[in-house]
Amino acid sequence: MSKRASVAGWVLLALLLVALSVWGIADNARLFLVTVLNGLTLASLYFIVASGFTLVFGLMRNVNLAHGSLYLLGGYIGYVVAEATGWWVLALAAGFLGAAVVGLLLQVVILRHMQGQELRQTLVTIGIAIVIADILLWIFTGEVHQMEAPSWLKGPLRGIPIINAYSQYRMSLLVLGVVIGVALWLFLNRTRVGMMIRAGVDDRAMLAAAGVNVNLVFAVTFAIGAGLAGLGGVIGAVELSMVPGEDTRLLLASLIVVIVGGMGSVVGAAIGAAILGLAETFGLAYAPTYSVVFTFVILVVVLAFRPRGILGRA
Amino acid sequence: MSAAKWRKAMNPGALAAQGAGAPILARLDRRFAGAAASPATVARESSPTLDSAALLRHGLLLAALIVFPFVATPFITFQIGGQCLTLGLIALSLTFLAGYGGMISLAQMTVAGIAGYTVAILGVSGTAEISLNWPSWLVVPCALLIATVCATLIGWLSVRTEGIYTIMITLAIGVAFYYLVLQNYSVFNGFQGLQKVYPPEVFGINWRDPLPFYFLALTCAAAGYAWVRYLVRTPFGIALQGIRDNPRRMHALGFNVVAHRVAAYAAAGFIAAVGGVLFVWYNALITPGSVGTSWLINLLIIAVLGGLRHPVGPFLGALVFVLLQTFAIDLIDRERFNLVIGGVFLAIVLFSPDGLLGLWAKLRARMTTRAAGVGRSTISTQRP
Numbered sequence: 001m002s003k004r005a006s007v008a009g010w011v012l013l014a015l016l017l018v019a020l021s022v023w024g025i026a027d028n029a030r031l032f033l034v035t036v037l038n039g040l041t042l043a044s045l046y047f048i049v050a051s052g053f054t055l056v057f058g059l060m061r062n063v064n065l066a067h068g069s070l071y072l073l074g075g076y077i078g079y080v081v082a083e084a085t086g087w088w089v090l091a092l093a094a095g096f097l098g099a100a101v102v103g104l105l106l107q108v109v110i111l112r113h114m115q116g117q118e119l120r121q122t123l124v125t126i127g128i129a130i131v132i133a134d135i136l137l138w139i140f141t142g143e144v145h146q147m148e149a150p151s152w153l154k155g156p157l158r159g160i161p162i163i164n165a166y167s168q169y170r171m172s173l174l175v176l177g178v179v180i181g182v183a184l185w186l187f188l189n190r191t192r193v194g195m196m197i198r199a200g201v202d203d204r205a206m207l208a209a210a211g212v213n214v215n216l217v218f219a220v221t222f223a224i225g226a227g228l229a230g231l232g233g234v235i236g237a238v239e240l241s242m243v244p245g246e247d248t249r250l251l252l253a254s255l256i257v258v259i260v261g262g263m264g265s266v267v268g269a270a271i272g273a274a275i276l277g278l279a280e281t282f283g284l285a286y287a288p289t290y291s292v293v294f295t296f297v298i299l300v301v302v303l304a305f306r307p308r309g310i311l312g313r314a
Numbered sequence: 315m316s317a318a319k320w321r322k323a324m325n326p327g328a329l330a331a332q333g334a335g336a337p338i339l340a341r342l343d344r345r346f347a348g349a350a351a352s353p354a355t356v357a358r359e360s361s362p363t364l365d366s367a368a369l370l371r372h373g374l375l376l377a378a379l380i381v382f383p384f385v386a387t388p389f390i391t392f393q394i395g396g397q398c399l400t401l402g403l404i405a406l407s408l409t410f411l412a413g414y415g416g417m418i419s420l421a422q423m424t425v426a427g428i429a430g431y432t433v434a435i436l437g438v439s440g441t442a443e444i445s446l447n448w449p450s451w452l453v454v455p456c457a458l459l460i461a462t463v464c465a466t467l468i469g470w471l472s473v474r475t476e477g478i479y480t481i482m483i484t485l486a487i488g489v490a491f492y493y494l495v496l497q498n499y500s501v502f503n504g505f506q507g508l509q510k511v512y513p514p515e516v517f518g519i520n521w522r523d524p525l526p527f528y529f530l531a532l533t534c535a536a537a538g539y540a541w542v543r544y545l546v547r548t549p550f551g552i553a554l555q556g557i558r559d560n561p562r563r564m565h566a567l568g569f570n571v572v573a574h575r576v577a578a579y580a581a582a583g584f585i586a587a588v589g590g591v592l593f594v595w596y597n598a599l600i601t602p603g604s605v606g607t608s609w610l611i612n613l614l615i616i617a618v619l620g621g622l623r624h625p626v627g628p629f630l631g632a633l634v635f636v637l638l639q640t641f642a643i644d645l646i647d648r649e650r651f652n653l654v655i656g657g658v659f660l661a662i663v664l665f666s667p668d669g670l671l672g673l674w675a676k677l678r679a680r681m682t683t684r685a686a687g688v689g690r691s692t693i694s695t696q697r698p
Contacts, residue, residue, distance in 0.1 A: 296487075
């Protein structure tokens with residue numbers, strides 16, 4: 001596609017979106033703004049989970065299809081800790097650490113021994129996802145587990161123009177998503193390990209040749225990626241709820257986010273998460289039965305014009 | 315991921331990878347370079363006829379399969395035999411795509427599900443306000459056509475990306491279709507799905523009785539098996555395997571890589587569609603659960619369990635899967651079936667990436683080397 005045509009395409013898309021938003025605001029401003037906020041808060045959850053997925057994929061070319069299971073695992077661990085201690089922040093830390101440890105074991109015990117055999121690694125993660133899902137079902141049964149928001153985040157935030165009140169927890173989620181995004185960016189761009197990870201994404205062999213212990217970098221990345229999934233699990237345990245099947249939902253969300261945003265790119269994950277979160281909530285608010293179709297159309301359009309995702313490198 | 319890497323990934327033994335991939339490319343190179351390969355070799359290599367030992371094996375197997383329902387109980391004929399052949403047929407489409415095309419598609423169950431839903435919606439079902447009650451001679455071809463077209467579209471979408479990406483995109487498509495049928499009530503009847511979908515009575519036979527259904531499934535499965543065996547020896551099939559092993563080289567040789575891959579999706583989609591129609595008749599209903607993630611994954615398990623190297627693999631995998639599903643519950647809690655199947659799958663992927671067929675080939679290779687010293691080449695046991 002020529003540059004001019006692609007610019008024209010973007011402008012057309014932007015005009016269409018602006019027209020739709022103007023219509024939405026004119027029609028029912030409150031509904032529109034609440035939907036935007038809901039979409040963005042959902043997007044920040046998606047971003048937290050998918051950024052771990054894309055980090056692992058970018059470095060190791062390893063599609064970890066057990067990522068959704070790690071999300072659910074983190075959520076359940078957080079739930080147990082919160083029940084026992086009553087501290088939500090502790091639950092958050094436990095969810096992160098629990099999933100990170102399981103991810104680390106997965107990488108060190110199994111995946112390391114099949115380095116470079118991408119397909120086999122993927123199949124292994126599928127097997128592990130089945131096993132983890134079934135063990136969790138065994139322990140926690142099929143009942144819905146709902147975690148309470150911490151008391152200092154409970155209740156609505158009042159005094160916002162037009163929409164009046166909005167859940168404090170959800171609003172703080174938005175902040176958390178931004179904080180984690182910035183922290184991840186700083187980690188990748190300003191620290192030594194982050195530099196190694198970025199170098200590994202670009203050229204694994206060269207990184208090893210430069211004398212870096214690649215296995216260690218892999219292990220750290222995998223642990224962080226899995227930990228982010230677990231962290232997302234604890235957050236999601238309050239915002240959504242925990243039932244068997246949520247693992248698949250978040251896995252699907254992560255897949256779409258990284259396919260749309262571009263594999264291995266954290267910024268791409270943020271863009272993809274924003275698109276998916278907004279599309280899903282707008283779909284649910286304005287055309288409930290077909291909300292999945294919106295997601296699917298976005299996937300098809302992105303793949304048709306940019307097969308490697310919006311920020312993916314050719 | 316390049317196809318060469320894919321081969322390596324699926325086969326750390328490496329011996330067979332080199333052996334299996336090389337002759338095809340060499341043959342194509344020769345053919346297109348116009349070099350004079352001796353006609354006899356070419357004829358022997360690409361001859362679609364089976365040698366006498368293979369013919370004997372196939373004949374014996376077919377005879378055993380025909381005799382089987384007359385010695386087994388109706389329960390075993392229907393639940394084990396019928397289900398195994400039906401699932402094997404759907405998994406065969408994945409084996410064809412993955413084993414010969416190098417593309418692991420998780421959306422094959424979705425294609426089967428589309429065929430099943432079409433049969434239920436256009437034909438007769440328990441939900442009168444949705445089903446259109448078309449005559450069955452029209453419904454089945456329509457279902458096969460629609461599912462094949464959808465499979466082609468899925469293929470067109472997913473061949474834009476390569477290797478490992480294919481798994482992600484087809485999984486996303488499959489799960490999206492699951493949520494669509496789950497949430498849509500006007501066409502797909504949501505969570506409940508469509509019940510009471512029976513096969514039509516032809517020649518006064520109830521095709522859902524164990525014996526007729528078994529033979530119906532056996533005919534379709536045998537036809538599918540023979541078709542795949544035939545297809546992989548046609549110029550199209552050879553080119554497809556060349557593309558699996560080295561798409562760049564095939565592109566340089568003047569082959570349209572994308573068209574071959576999409577065509578492979580279409581061919582596999584047709585097989586899956588036939589399996590899907592059988593599956594909806596077998597279950598007598600179709601629900602979102604039958605196109606859910608667990609079934610998408612189960613199909614992959616069946617194909618990998620049996621082995622992706624030969625079209626008999628999926629049927630073998632289906633047999634193990636169905637046997638586990640039916641009898642494992644006697645040994646352990648019914649609820650823990652996923653743990654068992656997940657564990658078996660994990661063990662196979664970890665210790666024998668070529669599945670049960672690979673295990674068998676390894677065993678045979680060891681026995682022949684022990685019996686005859688050097689023995690015959692192991693490659694001949696690994697390739698169809």
